[in-house]
Each structure stands twice: as C-alpha cells, then as structure tokens.
Amino acid sequence: MATIKDVARLAEVSVATVSRVLNGNGYVHKETKDRVAKAIQQLNYRPNDVARSLFKGRSKMIALFVPDIMNPFFPELARAVEDTAKQKDYTFVLCNTDDDPEKEIAYIDALRQKSLDGIVVVSSTMSGDYVKNVDIPVIALDRILHEDLSSVTVNNREGARQAVEHLKKQGCTRIAHIAGPEHISNAKQRMNGYLDAVQQEDWFKFSYIEQGEYRFESAKEAAQRLLERHPEIDGLFVANDLMGVGALKGAEAMKISVPEELSIIAFDGITLGETTTPTLTTMAQPIYTIGSRAAEMLIQQIEQSDQGTQVEEFEVELIERESTKRRHNNDET
Amino acid sequence: MATIKDVARLAEVSVATVSRVLNGNGYVHKETKDRVAKAIQQLNYRPNDVARSLFKGRSKMIALFVPDIMNPFFPELARAVEDTAKQKDYTFVLCNTDDDPEKEIAYIDALRQKSLDGIVVVSSTMSGDYVKNVDIPVIALDRILHEDLSSVTVNNREGARQAVEHLKKQGCTRIAHIAGPEHISNAKQRMNGYLDAVQQEDWFKFSYIEQGEYRFESAKEAAQRLLERHPEIDGLFVANDLMGVGALKGAEAMKISVPEELSIIAFDGITLGETTTPTLTTMAQPIYTIGSRAAEMLIQQIEQSDQGTQVEEFEVELIERESTKRRHNNDET
DNA sequence: TTGTAAGCGTTATCAA
C-alpha cells in the first residue's frame, strides 16, 4: 500500500502538503493541489486510518450492543445502525452481550483500546453508574438504562394500553397479559399500560398476568398455564411478538382457535408475525427508524460533544392482522 | 488513559522493558517484572491497540459480509462468527452488502484502510478475480465464490436429493421444486440435487420448477403459480426455509392443506420453520458450526499465512416436522 | 503557499 510519503515524493512536495490537500486544510496552490491529486490517483493512495486514529484518538467506529442477534427483534435494529454508520463513514461493530454485565464491560474495555468512538446499547443489565463513567458517548436504545443517559425508545405504556383497548373494541371481555422480565424497562412499561387499561375492570385479577421472559418457549408455556387456569380468557395482550408467536402455539396446543375463541395482540412489529398462521396482530414499533435515529444521535454526540442528554420517544402503530377479530357478543358501533 | 510511558515512569524502567513484560518477550528480571506488573495494575493500564495496529499493520479485526442481516438465515451465522472472533480476541465488524458488488468493494476498501485482518464472505456477486487480489485472507461461507478460495459450505446437492427422497418415501408421486437464484452456487446445487432425484421419473417435467428468488413473497407467488398450473403436485421441495414458509402461505391461500394434500420440505433449518403452522420439515444445516468454522479458518490463515486453500463441506440433516406426512396411497415398508 | 519536525503509543533492533 502506498503511503503519504510515496505520494509526496511522486508529486514532489512535502507530506504536509499532501496532508493538506487530503483534508482540505490550510492553503495550497491550485497547481500543486492538482499535482498531488494526480499522484494520489496514480498510486491509488488511501490514507491509513490506523495512523489517523492514533493521532486523533478517534477511530470512526461505533458499536451496537444487543443481547443476542439471533433474537428476531434485533437484526432490523442492527441493519439500521449499520446503514447509518456507513452513511456517515463509520465502521460498525456488533457485540452480543447475552445480557451479561461482565461481557458488556469486557467489550467496552476491549473496544476502548481500539479508540472506539461511541456505543448504541440495548441492555437492561448494564449498571447505570458504570455507563455514566464510560468516557465516550453512549445511547440507550429500546430500553432505558439510566435517567440521564440519552435514549431512543417508543411509547411502550401508551402503546400497550392501546393494544388492550383494541382487544376491548373487538369485543374481548376477559383480557390477560403475558409479560416480559420486569427488570427490562419496556416490559415493565408495557405491563403498566396493560394495567392502565384493565385495572378498574371488575373482572380483572392479578392472576391474569403471566411471566413469559421475552422467550418463545416460555411464552408458549405461560399461555397454556393461563388458558388452563382461566378458560374464560378471550383476549391476550403479549408483551412482544416473539412471545406472541409462542402464545399462538400455546393456544394451538390446547386446541383453542385464534381468533375465533381467543384474540391475541402483541408488540414490536417484526416480520415473524407475518409468517405465522394466523398472522399476528401487533403494535408495531418503527424499528428501523429508532435504530437509525440512535445511530445519528450517537454520531452527533461524537462529533460535537457539547450536546446534553437527549431523550426521544417514537410512537407505535396498530397493525391488524388475523389473530384478532371482532367478537359477535359485542355489537357496538 | 495511561500510556506505556506512564507505566515506565512509575515502575522506574524504560518503555522497552514494559513492552517486554507486556508481550512476554525477551528477558526481564523477576523483580522488575513484578514492579512493572504493579505499575500496570495501579494505573489500570491497557495497551493502545491502535498504536499496536499501526506498528504491526494488523488490527485484530475481522469482518463478516452478508447480503442482509434481516434475512433470518444470517443472524445465526453472525452470532457464530462473532463468538469465535471474540474467543480469539478479535473484534467483529458486520457489513450488509445487499448483494451489491459495488458495496462489497467499497467495504473492502474502507476496511483495508483500518488494517482489517480478514473477511468471511457470504456472497454470490463478488467477482472471484477481485477476491483473489484482496491482500488479506478471505473465506467464502455458505456460497462458493471461486474455485481456489477457501470455503465452508454444506453438501447442498446431496442434501437436496435426500429431501426429495424423503418426500418420495412419504408417498409423494408428483414432486415440484421452488428454486433459488441460479447465480447463487448453493441454489444451483440444490436444484441439481432435486434433478438427481426426479429426472428419470416419467412424470417429471421442467415446468415443475419455479423460481422463488430466495424471498418469502416471491416464493409464495411461485407456489401459487405452480399449484395452479399443476394441481397434481403432492410434494414440494423448496430451496430454503424462508421460501418454504412462503410456499406454506401460498398453499394456505389456495386452500390446499399441508401436509394432507401437499407435503412441503425446505432447506436450512432456521428457527422460523418452528413457528409456522404447520411447522416446516427441513434439511437442516449446522448453521452455527459452519459460521464458527469459517471464522476459525480465517483466523488460522491470518495468524499463519502458510495455509493453502481449504475447502470444508458439512452435512445437512433431516428434521421432520409437520409439513410432511406419510401418504396413504403408498404403503411400502 | 510550502516545508520541517514533533508527536500520537506501540514494538523491535541494537548496543550496552
């Protein structure tokens, strides 16, 4: 690979001059600039980013931390962050943390040694205090980590409430909930939204809530327990689509037909919900948008560090599919 | 961040000595070594990888190129490569190429500037000649790019043949195929495997093959065209699971019940096939294994560049699920 | 408008 010295030699100027035309800094005579440009062309010269990074202390790399890219919610987020990174000329590093704080810290350590410039984090396990002491910008995505850490999320609580309202509108009269882990902020918010919508109903009992751990199998089992215990349930709000699909399977296993006997609505809007039978009604997040926005925000903070804490919340949107359907016993307009 | 100089000063030695204890090179007196170790501890010193990279011309970073991480086949591969990279102390860069040769080249260019050490590539569009001139190790994964480029794949042709044999064993008598893009090596191999199994059957016609482009929608339409044109079809081998799910949906749209009237088997073994109704029978690749193996191979080639071209082929395995079932009209033992 | 040279944080060569 050609270096700046080779270019300088060929163009018969000093490396400083080459550097100047490279970066558009300082004055450089039109003619010499052309000479340098030609040399760069001839040698197919590309500046060495490592040398640049060493000098600047910055690498033009950002990372995305996700629990596990195999969870179908994360690929779209990853795609969004990567696209945005590329567009702004950053390299994209992907880290699977398995929600393990030690791994998260180990990654941060390792990446700091490479002068990583910033991190978009989907995590519920990283200590807020720890994050605050990381010396590069960090944006929380999808889950809130700490009050005064910048974040990009959706209106989970209100969206959850709307999901339940949708079931009511469809005529459901006993609506249960399969929840995500309480230590994950969005799971808690979604449960609160469910409670907002059902708590004053006289039929409501806390045993209408089951824990599904944001996992397929676990949600399938939760659905079965729920339907066993409460055969009167005719509506189910599931805290995310992955579990929603599990619930679909749970109902299927119990020969309860969806949506005829049981309506199911979930949350997220991942494509998985389009491939099941029946397809899954859901409160869709603008997944790509939030990922992309988080990356933008991060890069902005990297490039002009004066920014304070930024918090953005996007709205979810109902996507009606086959797993919910109007009940006959409720003929309101 | 503390530098090696700080450590040297604190330990009252030269930077050379610190470097020696850091890397376990050369002789260093036990006592001084301890002193240095203590200084490192006290300062919580971490060597600057950028400086190291500059000196060594290597970055301890590898990349994975995939067409699109949102395609459900790739996350597991990405996970495998990332895990392996981490385990060997490499940083993992993810690139979505959209099967666009220009993007692929642009990525390679950009990453070479960062002294990237090697690439695992899933691609059908990158020019083999181009790849051969890349000056770092490249391993092709899942798809073969060029005869003398190291690769990790599965026995697509034989696996496909077995898939069709399975349908036959289940009693299917008219077996069609939804194929992937012919320019993708594994798609072509799978089609050949299909042909191996059906070409001498007297019922076989080339119009039993439809193009599904490795996409859900497209496969759904292909299935509908196929079943419309050839209502006698009672078995369908689909070149990958994503399309298999599309085919399931196509049959559903036409009110053809699977597996009662039509058996469907696909290829890949992604989890998506476990969530559909009916669940999808498939020839499962050892996805994690091949990803992990490709990464290992890559790192091996990086660290001892004497290796020649290595080609490894893994075997696929039948996973029977609900979309195939024994036909009554065939009672062989 | 251009060049010289110091410095970014390492490693490795050579001498002591």
Next chain:
DNA sequence: TTGATAACGCTTACAA
C-alpha cells in the same frame, strides 16, 4: 538484563 531509539503513517504547529 536493560535502555535508547527508529519506525509504523499520519496531522499540525511553527518556521520559512
């Protein structure tokens, strides 16, 4: 067994 120092390729004072 240890220390000086050049080198990796770049950017940016500072000088000219």
